[in-house]
Each structure stands twice: as C-alpha cells, then as structure tokens.
Amino acid sequence: MTTEERILLLQSTPFFGATNERSVALLLGLSKTIHLSEGEFFFHQNDKGDSLFLLEKGSAEIFKTFNGIDYVLRTVNNGDCFGEMALIDFTPRSATVRAKTDCTAIEISSKALHSLYQQDCEQFLIVQMNVSREVSRRLRLSDERWFQSQVENNCTSSS
Structure with a gap:
C-alpha cells in the first residue's frame, strides 16, 4: 500500500476522520507496520499497552478468556x-487479539500521538474526540446487548 493510500485509509476510519493529511503523515512516519500470520497474537489480555492498531489487511478476533x-x-x-x-x-489490555487470517496493521503508539500533540494541538484534539466518540458508541452497543440479555433472561425465568 502506498503512503497516500495509507493516509486515505486512516482518514476513512472513525478514529482519524477529519484529520488533515500532514497530521496523518506524521503519525504514519512515527508508527510501525506489523505483519502477523494466522493464529499469531497482536497482544494478550493483561499485557501492558501503549498503542492502538489499524488493521490494513486481514481479520482478527478480540476475545476475553x-x-x-x-x-x-x-x-x-x-x-x-x-x-x-x-x-x-x-491500564493493562482488557482482551486478547488474535489474527484469524494473515494480517497487516499499523501500530500507532502513545508516543506518536504525543508528537502530534506537540506539533498540532488542534489535530490531536480531533483524534482524541474521535476516539472518545467511537469508544462511547461501542459502550452504547455493549450496554444494549447486556440489556437485551437481561430482558431475555427475565422472560425465560418468568415462563
């Protein structure tokens, strides 16, 4: 994938939408590309974590044990x-992530994000707001799934 394609990929994600090309290029320049084979792990539950990943190619499953x-x-x-x-x-990683297929990912560290903060505070704030919105969206979905399971359990219990 070319640098331009990678910039567009990042800008198309919820985390990096509305960020400018210069900021995304800065982050990419400070990030690592990770290649994993099917069955290999990005990280394990309870590992120390200081980065996020953008999956460029492949499929992975997130699970708790x-x-x-x-x-x-x-x-x-x-x-x-x-x-x-x-x-x-x-805090430590809350789950494990394992490659279901061969994967390529961009690993963006907290250090890279800190560099963005130092370079362009406004762009850093956009990324932070985007991450907060996406985490909030996932929490909302999780709450709804939990609620639905409670309703189903109560319906089953009272029958």
Whole structure:
C-alpha cells in the first residue's frame, strides 16, 4: 500500500476522520507496520499497552478468556481500529487479539500521538474526540446487548 493510500485509509476510519493529511503523515512516519500470520497474537489480555492498531489487511478476533474458555467479543476487519482503551485509561489490555487470517496493521503508539500533540494541538484534539466518540458508541452497543440479555433472561425465568 502506498503512503497516500495509507493516509486515505486512516482518514476513512472513525478514529482519524477529519484529520488533515500532514497530521496523518506524521503519525504514519512515527508508527510501525506489523505483519502477523494466522493464529499469531497482536497482544494478550493483561499485557501492558501503549498503542492502538489499524488493521490494513486481514481479520482478527478480540476475545476475553475466563476459566480457560475464550469468549469472542467481536471480529475486526480491514480498516478497523482496536487497542485504544490502553491509551485512554493506562491500564493493562482488557482482551486478547488474535489474527484469524494473515494480517497487516499499523501500530500507532502513545508516543506518536504525543508528537502530534506537540506539533498540532488542534489535530490531536480531533483524534482524541474521535476516539472518545467511537469508544462511547461501542459502550452504547455493549450496554444494549447486556440489556437485551437481561430482558431475555427475565422472560425465560418468568415462563
């Protein structure tokens, strides 16, 4: 993928929408490209995290492990971002991410985002607001799924 294509890909995502080309180019220049084979891990639950990932190519599943059983939370595909929570709350990774297929991803570190802050505070703020909106959207969906499961459990219990 060319640099121009990568810039457009980042700008098309919820996290980096409305950011200018110069800012995205800065982030790309400070980021790593990660290549994983099917079955390899981006990171594990409870790992220390200081970066987010944009999946350029492939598919990966995000899951939590409890009592030796993996529970899939969601699948990410081309253009999806993940791993951002570690940048927001500075706590260990809350889930594991494993490549379902061969994957290529851009790893954007907190250090790269800090450089954007130093270079262009307004663009950094746009990224932060975008990440907050996307995390809020995911929380809203999660709340709705939880609510629906409670309603279904109550309907089943009262029958």
